[in-house]
Amino acid sequence: MTKFLLAVHVIAAIVAIGPVTVAASMFPPAARRALDAPDDVQAAGTVRLLHRICRVYAAVGIAVPVFGFGTASAMGVMGDAWLIVSIALTTLAALVLVVLVLPRQEVFVEGGGTRATTARLAMFTGMFNLLWATVTVLMIVRPGSTTGA
Template sequence: MTKLLLSLHVLAAIIAIGPVTVAASMFPATARRAFATPTDTHHLATARTLHRICRVYAMIGLAVPVFGLATAAGLGVLTDMWLTISIALTGVAAGILALVILPGQSRILAAMPRPAAQSLPSTAQLAMFTGTFNLLWAVVTVLMIVRPGSTTGA
């Protein structure tokens, strides 16, 4: 059963988190292009699509920690430090996505296609938070592979 849960955890991470990291990374540059060329609706449509990908796959991504916790319980590693740190970093990444990235994308889309110059949302700040989100997932991935201090083998 543990192998099945681990397989579902890894598949959920690949299928859900991968698209969010890519779409969220592409969004700020696409939004800047949409602001720069308000008559070209292609960039606006692309930004909307990227935001939808982020929203939908964020919801699907909830399966990742569910399967991960079930796997960890099956392996008896719930109290291992590498897992505790991974859970904490996953929580921070989820918070950044839910509280900063998705609302930031929504605000930027609401300001399109012709924002007032003084109310132009910051795509640079959104890009910074997206980079942080992606870096957190990279660290969690490495921790899941390396498992420092693990007694269950590497």
Template sequence: MNAAFFLSLHVLAAILTIGPVAVAASMFPRYVRTAPQEPKAPAILAVLHRICRVYTVIGLTVPAFGLATAASLGVLTDAWLLTSIGLTAVAAAVLLLAVLPQQSRALAALDGPGTAGPANYTATTADDSPSTAGAATAARLGAATGVFNLLWAVVVVLMIVRPGSTTGV
């Protein structure tokens, strides 16, 4: 298979899988903040979390096609690619170890044992008030999601600029 084919698959996979995760994860904190007052928030949060989980798994195709592209281009040892691979691994770790677990905890707090919906949003904070808990959870989620999105932005720039490449950029 040629490099153009793998590159096309890599770019399509990135757009169609990383994009939805970035958008859904970015929307999640807003609905966590409004959950106590918004009756539809728990359902919206559940859908956003599902999008993040499902597209994370499908997103494994992005590095697979990326490695196939790099191998076909003979750039597997280039510094820009190794940096991109490292940043991709860090972004994946942020998603798997921070964003998705915090989303799960926020959903569990909304639908705790014997509760039903946003009126029972009981995540705890120092003053144990639901509105403060929602704001704190949203802030943590926003920060983790921001780091995830920033890492992907840097990877995209590295993929386009490719330091030392012959593209003239």
């Protein structure tokens, strides 16, 4: 059962978190292009599409910690430091996405936003991506783990 949970956890992370990190990273440049060409319907459509990808896959991404907790419980590592740090960083990444990234994207989708705010949005997106990269490394390396790596 542990291998099944781990496989589903990893697949969920790839399928759900991957598209969010890519779409969120593509959003600021797309928003700048849309701001530079306000009559460009395709640029505005790209901004809407990237935001929708971020929203939908963020919701799907809930499966990642759900299966992660199941996997950790089955492996008996719930109290390990690497996992606790990973949980904290995952929570922080989710907060950055929900509180800082998605609402700012929504401003652009609704026709607001400025070129200066795209830089801030890019910074928050970078923070989100860095947090996820750190969690990924912790999940692979598992410092101090006795379960092998």
